[in-house]
Amino acid sequence: MNDVINLLNQHRSIRKFTEQSVPNEWIGEIVKAGQAAATSSFIQACTVIQVSQGDTRDQLAQCSGNQIYVAQAPVFLVFCADMHRHKDACELHQQPMLSGYTEQFLTASLDCGLFAQNCAVAAESLGLGVVYIGGLRNQIARVSELLELPELVYPVFGMCLGFPDQNPEVKPRLPLEIVLKQEKYSVDADVKLMPEYDAQVQEYYRTRTGGGKEMTWTEQISGMLVKESRPHMLPFLNEKGFLLK
Amino acid sequence: MNDVINLLNQHRSIRKFTEQSVPNEWIGEIVKAGQAAATSSFIQACTVIQVSQGDTRDQLAQCSGNQIYVAQAPVFLVFCADMHRHKDACELHQQPMLSGYTEQFLTASLDCGLFAQNCAVAAESLGLGVVYIGGLRNQIARVSELLELPELVYPVFGMCLGFPDQNPEVKPRLPLEIVLKQEKYSVDADVKLMPEYDAQVQEYYRTRTGGGKEMTWTEQISGMLVKESRPHMLPFLNEKGFLLK
Numbered sequence: 001m002n003d004v005i006n007l008l009n010q011h012r013s014i015r016k017f018t019e020q021s022v023p024n025e026w027i028g029e030i031v032k033a034g035q036a037a038a039t040s041s042f043i044q045a046c047t048v049i050q051v052s053q054g055d056t057r058d059q060l061a062q063c064s065g066n067q068i069y070v071a072q073a074p075v076f077l078v079f080c081a082d083m084h085r086h087k088d089a090c091e092l093h094q095q096p097m098l099s100g101y102t103e104q105f106l107t108a109s110l111d112c113g114l115f116a117q118n119c120a121v122a123a124e125s126l127g128l129g130v131v132y133i134g135g136l137r138n139q140i141a142r143v144s145e146l147l148e149l150p151e152l153v154y155p156v157f158g159m160c161l162g163f164p165d166q167n168p169e170v171k172p173r174l175p176l177e178i179v180l181k182q183e184k185y186s187v188d189a190d191v192k193l194m195p196e197y198d199a200q201v202q203e204y205y206r207t208r209t210g211g212g213k214e215m216t217w218t219e220q221i222s223g224m225l226v227k228e229s230r231p232h233m234l235p236f237l238n239e240k241g242f243l244l245k
Numbered sequence: 246m247n248d249v250i251n252l253l254n255q256h257r258s259i260r261k262f263t264e265q266s267v268p269n270e271w272i273g274e275i276v277k278a279g280q281a282a283a284t285s286s287f288i289q290a291c292t293v294i295q296v297s298q299g300d301t302r303d304q305l306a307q308c309s310g311n312q313i314y315v316a317q318a319p320v321f322l323v324f325c326a327d328m329h330r331h332k333d334a335c336e337l338h339q340q341p342m343l344s345g346y347t348e349q350f351l352t353a354s355l356d357c358g359l360f361a362q363n364c365a366v367a368a369e370s371l372g373l374g375v376v377y378i379g380g381l382r383n384q385i386a387r388v389s390e391l392l393e394l395p396e397l398v399y400p401v402f403g404m405c406l407g408f409p410d411q412n413p414e415v416k417p418r419l420p421l422e423i424v425l426k427q428e429k430y431s432v433d434a435d436v437k438l439m440p441e442y443d444a445q446v447q448e449y450y451r452t453r454t455g456g457g458k459e460m461t462w463t464e465q466i467s468g469m470l471v472k473e474s475r476p477h478m479l480p481f482l483n484e485k486g487f488l489l490k
Contacts, residue, residue: 001274004249004370008278008363029246031425033253035418037362038377041469042462044419049426056428085423085435086470089463095471102482103475107379109351110401113358117282118253120359121366125249132283137348148429156355173280174289178330180276181294183301184393190330217287218334224286225331226340230348234490237347243488245479 007125012170014129015069017162022074026126030161031077033122037114045108046115047082049147050075056146060158063143064135073160078136078143079116081108083152083241099152100244105237112156123161133158140236152241169208172200174217194218252369257415259374260314262407267319271371275406276322278367282359290353291360292327294392295320301391305403308388309380318405323381323388324361326353328397328486344397345489350482357401368406378403385481397486414453417445419462439463 031048039045051057054071060078061070070076083104090097120130136143136158143155173179175197177189198216205213215223237243276293284290296302299316305323306315315321328349335342365375381388381403388400418424420442422434443461450458460468482488 001271001367002370004252005274005278005367007249008367009281011281011283013283026246028421028425029250032418032421033250035421035424036254036256036415038256038258038365040377040379042416042465043469044424044462047424047426047430049428049430051428053428080430085432085439086466088432088435089466090470092463093467095467097467097470098473099470101474101476102479102488103382106354106401106478109354110358113355114362114365117359117362118366120283121363122246122250122253125247132285134285134352148431150430153430156351170281171287173277176273176277176280179280179289179292180273181292183294183296183298185292185294185325185395185398186393187330187333190333194330217289218337220287221331221334222338222340222342224288225335225342225344228343229346231346231490233351234347234488243347243479245476 008121010170011120011124012168013131014164014166015131015160016164016166017069017073017129017160018165020074020163022128022162027075030119030122034115034119037118039111039114040107043086043107043111045082045086045111047080047153049078049080051078059146060136060143063139064133064158065138067133067135069131069160070133070158074162075160077119077159077161078147079112079156079159080149080153081105081112081156083108084150087152099241102243102245105242109156116157116159119159127163128161129164131160133160137230137233140233144240154237154240154242169204172204253366255415256365256369257413258376259409259411260376260405261409261411262314262318262374262405263410265319265408267373267407272320275364275367279360279364282363284356284359285352288331288352288356290327290331290356292325292398294323294325296323304391305381305388308384309378309403310383312378312380314376314405315378315403319407320405322364322404322406323392324357324401324404325394325398326350326357326401328353329395332397344486347488347490350487354401361402361404364404372408373406374409376405378405382475382478385478389485399482399485399487414449417449
């Protein structure tokens, strides 16, 4: 359709970077582009922490299940959902903040999502590659301590940025008819088109791994969802002042 | 820096649209660009419902606190966090899905955030204007019924799209130094720069409203957070199978 849409459609996660450093002023421009995203009721609840010190980076890599690129990428950013400055704003005006609502957790987290995606797009427009690091939530309490996050702040995910030193294929997405429904929810398209998509994903993995992995999408999903999913998250978030009601 | 970053930086919500219709194939391209965003562990947990029927649009506008553009915009999309197809995938492979985890709620919601932001960028690259409609969550149970959403699906937000019939100013964002921190969390920049930003926001509202509204950012935030924040969200989400543990 146009260059912007082509750029969006070419996204794939980059986990291997050249040693070329990223100009420091680019980081500012990328984060400013993140700020330009919509923000729920103007709350601006995303704070980015750039981590450059090698020792902290090593520890964050460990926290993420030893994803080595967390330590090695030229730039590493942690996106935090931040309602701490809102508490300060309330105190400034002698207004007691009512916190702990699920809605506030959701809007702060979504603010980070929109913000970070703008950063990803801005970075890719500059020729950089990125990968989101949800794995930080494996050991979210330790990450939170390392970054000295106060109450009402939590690390949503990280992002590695740098010049790509690999060129992986774009991963095939669900058929549009499954994802875009008309007027109401219906599973008609899912029933009809999922087998075809499963075959497509299987072929993608077969080609990419030289036959080592041949998993369909539904197999991959079902294999993942029989396990517990970071059960420490709710107690951790509660302790930080989120999701209390 | 470049055309893409300029486009991102020019974002402002558009709430008034011309009558020009949006070509139907554009919607498919916009949603495909949304799908191209990163997705946590390949879960692809975002489903978009396009609502065109006037009666449903009127009711959704009511649900959103009578935001008339929800009824009038040429295109209205509802972004849903969807773990229903994952349950189907598990059943297909006779694997009992462990659902209800906070982590799953978060990843599905973030998937929608990244997805929708790509849609917003794609739409704006085509000359369209957009506004997110978080107000759908005012009456989320009724929205959910109208769209016949099954368990493990909830409406995160809506989005109006169309050709802009207004040209509002870009709203000033927090100073970069507050939002981008180095190595660790610190409130030094907040303390130092917030008064200046407050003055800037006050001036923005003064100019925009011809003196009718002169609120600073911290005033706006503190005024908002002394109130309850959609307290129905947690019971509703629990009923849909989310945030149970």
